[in-house]
Amino acid sequence: MMNKSAIVGSIASLGLALGIASGQAVAQMPHEGIQHSESESTSQFERIEQPLWLKGAVTVGGLGLIGLELWWFLLSKPKSQKAKTDRGIQEIDIAVDGGYEPSRVVVNAGEPVRLNFYRKDPSSCLEEVRFPDFHIAQELPLNKVTPIEFTPDKPGKYEFTCGMNMFRGALEVQAANSPITVRASSVDNNGKASAHK
């Protein structure tokens, strides 16, 4: 019994000594390897703690970028662009690259429209653009600007698509309500418009 308690006591003291030793990282024990890796992992923990804080900042930054991307795709993209009128023609450039950009174009009714499709996408899917409401099906050669001209008479929303109806855009035709938009000087052979002067 005495021996047993002595053994228990020595084990306990050994344990205590080990505990202290591990705290002080004494490298004279047979547990040298374990203790070393232990202290190493502890120091790694300490070293990582600050980068973790930085990682938090980076994560916040990343989330901010994701938010910006979501905003770009969900809110910014459907934004329509108004064609600019130059010498009586409403003109706008539309990039064909994985879709149409801008995909929504606003024009006025009763005025000629010229849409300059610039196809950058080699995908055969986008080699043709169609305006079913205007009976237009136009081939778009790669890396070239292909103008498509027509005059939308009635206000409304007219879709345009690729040849397979996969990519879409829309032409929003607004009623040309204000007579200010009609400049007598730029109107040549439009009888109705010239009657305004």
Ligand SMILES: [Cu+2]
């Ligand atoms: Cu297609």
